[in-house]
Amino acid sequence: MKTSSLVKVTKAEKSKIDQVDFDNLVFGKTFTDHMFVCDFKDGQWQTPEILPYQPLTLDPSAKVFHYGQAVFEGMKAYKDTDGKVWLFRPEENYERINKSSARLQMPEFPRDFFFEGLEQLLNLDKEWIKSGQADGNALYIRPFVIASQPGVMASPSTEYKFIIICSPVQAYYTKDVKVKIADYYSRAANGGFGAAKAAGNYAGQFYPTRLVQEEGFDQVIWTDDTTHEYLEEAGTMNIFFRINDTLVTCPTSDRILDGVTRKSVIAMAEKLGITVEVRKVTVKEITEAAANGTLKESFGSGTAAVISPIGTIAYKDQVWDLEKPENCYSATIKKAILDVQYNAAEDTFGWRHEVK
Amino acid sequence: MKTSSLVKVTKAEKSKIDQVDFDNLVFGKTFTDHMFVCDFKDGQWQTPEILPYQPLTLDPSAKVFHYGQAVFEGMKAYKDTDGKVWLFRPEENYERINKSSARLQMPEFPRDFFFEGLEQLLNLDKEWIKSGQADGNALYIRPFVIASQPGVMASPSTEYKFIIICSPVQAYYTKDVKVKIADYYSRAANGGFGAAKAAGNYAGQFYPTRLVQEEGFDQVIWTDDTTHEYLEEAGTMNIFFRINDTLVTCPTSDRILDGVTRKSVIAMAEKLGITVEVRKVTVKEITEAAANGTLKESFGSGTAAVISPIGTIAYKDQVWDLEKPENCYSATIKKAILDVQYNAAEDTFGWRHEVK
Structure with a gap:
């Protein structure tokens, strides 16, 4: 010591x-x-x-x-x-x-x-x-x-x-998360402090979250406050979508937290040979992909759970359940990150820091 | 008692x-x-x-x-x-x-x-x-x-x-306030909680306020976070503009605090025979009015100061000083409200509540 x-x-x-x-x-x-x-x-x-x-x-x-x-x-x-x-x-x-x-x-x-x-x-x-x-x-x-x-x-x-x-x-989430995409309430303003891990970014989410909980969902997926056309984050998690075999997540901004797990997921996915696109993600493309079956997976990333698979996505009156594919990206990436965290695998990124 | x-x-x-x-x-x-x-x-x-x-x-x-x-x-x-x-x-x-x-x-x-x-x-x-x-x-x-x-x-x-x-x-502000109109940072999101008197609405203002203070101003006048084309509030005050002889203030919304002093100013101004317009106020019209001399007065309203006259308005690189007109609305309205508050005038609105 x-x-x-x-x-x-x-x-x-x-x-x-x-x-x-x-x-x-x-x-x-x-x-x-x-x-x-x-x-x-x-x-x-x-x-x-x-x-x-x-x-x-x-x-x-x-x-x-x-x-x-x-x-x-x-x-x-x-x-x-x-x-x-x-x-x-x-x-x-x-x-x-x-x-x-x-x-x-x-x-x-x-x-x-x-x-x-x-x-x-x-x-x-x-x-x-x-x-x-x-x-x-x-x-x-x-x-x-x-x-x-x-x-x-x-x-x-x-x-x-x-x-x-x-x-x-211990492990944070046990069940797959059910999320609903925001179409009225918002988490952060352009030129605001949504990117800061500030207490003030959380209290405002509780009421809209409670509204979706009354409909049977767990969390809100926040959208931009101007058009509600772009997906942003889940408030305590960044979000990822697998469309066919490509993993997609939106870029960080002054409205979106620059998650440590988010950037670790991106790096680990790429190392595992998965194509990752960091770009704006529209509500339209995700709901269409959910409807036509090309949305294979979705998950949130955060320190508490590393990765929380999303089992259900809803938007307005529509609800889609996501079946877990056989070669599940979320499980593979989560295991790979946990192995680094618990010193059960080689740390090629230099992410681990030993406390002596 | x-x-x-x-x-x-x-x-x-x-x-x-x-x-x-x-x-x-x-x-x-x-x-x-x-x-x-x-x-x-x-x-x-x-x-x-x-x-x-x-x-x-x-x-x-x-x-x-x-x-x-x-x-x-x-x-x-x-x-x-x-x-x-x-x-x-x-x-x-x-x-x-x-x-x-x-x-x-x-x-x-x-x-x-x-x-x-x-x-x-x-x-x-x-x-x-x-x-x-x-x-x-x-x-x-x-x-x-x-x-x-x-x-x-x-x-x-x-x-x-x-x-x-x-x-x-005692009296809150002594000097006229110098304000700068926001063109990048924002106070509140559409669908957020800007209308709530919540702690989280204040901390985010301090850094942008400090930036304008370094330029010699006191406070930021916040604009909408989408276009920065509409004036909203000053963070601790609602804002009023006198264009020629009409008093203009923006409507409240989910981004703007429904100020008690704001609504008292509107009611008192109307009682005093002043024309009041509650409508969206653009940065363009206020800066043009400041430039062409039709912006006769501007002031903030809030509990602490009742009315705080604005002496200087800035937007980007432009700065306008406002001369106090002879029949100053802000002074007249402030005095009329204070007289009600201190039981020095008849309370025609039923605003006073005696503590017995």
């Missing part, structure tokens, strides 16, 4: 790990013994600390509650069969949280604080990371930044908290 | 009021002795309480920090020269916070809890409300709702806190 002079560590007196049933975890409900916290004030990030997991105390006027300056990341740590712990492309998450922060006029977080803090935290709580690729055992890592300055004036906060909390998880 | 069986009251042991310099208040920095808090859990709002003003304690995984379920209102209480305390159209704020909550899949708050809680709170802290219309003395009231359930899964919270905090304030 590395020691760090950067991070001040206060260990929990007693671990909670014995109280946890690792075979029956609910996603995102259970947290490890420690958390990483670093405060920004007086124009700079203060000494980072690892503390026993504990509640935050904030003034009721803290800006995060009123003006929504809050960004986050989702990452996972994986334990291989030798007990070694691995992160997957953590540099991408580090860079993205700073991009998200910049778009919300929040200060960037220093690289050494992020990586030393994260690795120290994972070392302290490594017993919480269970091996078991088949069950999807992993430690979900949630770095986030919130505006903590008191005061109800609508201006950027002068104080922030950068925090990392960790939650042991 | 009314007594209420609905609200459980715990008084502060000692008032902080002696520490406050009421002649040198910074907007939104100072809070009164008490706060109103009501928790939502197990599917219902629990007993509302008034407590000494104090920090909130929330789990670091509380959903407000991650998924942005947070809405608020801005209101003011005014003290007249007889010491009576008045609210201005509080029913509008009550209805709007519930509309905002509904759009973010948050539970509506009961009417009797809202009004009894608010009036009890204002009674307890009424010494904090200073008379003085000339100085803009008032108590700014901030009701807000946040998602408090622990857990990092992207779904609506099952627990919330409805809170009211109060801050003594």
Whole structure:
């Protein structure tokens, strides 16, 4: 285990790990013994600390509650069969949280604080990371930044908290996802902050999602807010379509999250010899392909599930169920990425990062 | 003072009021002795309480920090020269916070809890409300709702806190505002939640605002995100333009906040005999009117300042300074509304609500 002079560590007196049933975890409900916290004030990030997991105390006027300056990341740590712990492309998450922060006029977080803090935290709580690729055992890592300055004036906060909390998880989705394509509500504006992993991009999705849930679907596939003719993302997942034998996904933009899993799926698919097209995808072509049988597969990509196969796509009054083809791209690509994540295959891309 | 069986009251042991310099208040920095808090859990709002003003304690995984379920209102209480305390159209704020909550899949708050809680709170802290219309003395009231359930899964919270905090304030803006019309960044999407008074609508504005501040302006006037050809609002204010002798403002939509002050300005202007047009307003017509001198005035409307005259409008490389005309609409309308708010004029609209 590395020691760090950067991070001040206060260990929990007693671990909670014995109280946890690792075979029956609910996603995102259970947290490890420690958390990483670093405060920004007086124009700079203060000494980072690892503390026993504990509640935050904030003034009721803290800006995060009123003006929504809050960004986050989702990452996972994986334990291989030798007990070694691995992160997957953590540099991408580090860079993205700073991009998200910049778009919300929040200060960037220093690289050494992020990586030393994260690795120290994972070392302290490594017993919480269970091996078991088949069950999807992993430690979900949630770095986030919130505006903590008191005061109800609508201006950027002068104080922030950068925090990392960790939650042991198992495979996220079990069933194929049923999605409905948006034709009225939208997730993001042109020139807005849809590309940022910002808290404000999620709350607005819940009501439209609830409407499709009442019709029997799980999630909304968002479309552009101007014409609703172009498919964008699913809110917590980027989306892919297999038309005949070509995998198609839309390009990222200021409305669409630049997903780490998305770009890993593209790279892995190409390595596996699959033709990938990154281009605008119209509702018309996908619904026509669904109707004429050339839409062979569709799936979402994200950190929580890697790949979530989509079993049903709906648009207005039409509903199409997708049969799984024999040479299923989603299963092949998911397995190949998981094998890299769990150190069960060669890492030709240099994606793995060992936590020592 | 009314007594209420609905609200459980715990008084502060000692008032902080002696520490406050009421002649040198910074907007939104100072809070009164008490706060109103009501928790939502197990599917219902629990007993509302008034407590000494104090920090909130929330789990670091509380959903407000991650998924942005947070809405608020801005209101003011005014003290007249007889010491009576008045609210201005509080029913509008009550209805709007519930509309905002509904759009973010948050539970509506009961009417009797809202009004009894608010009036009890204002009674307890009424010494904090200073008379003085000339100085803009008032108590700014901030009701807000946040998602408090622990857990990092992207779904609506099952627990919330409805809170009211109060801050003594004076007149908000002193100088005329310099604004620049947006031609790239946007505030809200079609089918999004721009009409909700939601935390997530503010954080995204700070970075584009900072960019125009670096050019010497104060605020951005937002345009539609599709074409940037239509003027919408200023983010914390609705906007009005006086072209020759007609007052023009754009209609509300799912992208634009339905401002209480905006609708009061429209009603008051009409009562004063001013022609008001509520219609789409193009960037082209306003910049042309600014160039040819027919744009006589422009101002923003909002709770904090009532009316903020705009002294400078810019679009791309062009900048126009607006001279105040002799029969200044903004000053006349502002005075007429303030007179109603401070009980210095007859309330023909029934806007005032006395706090007894």
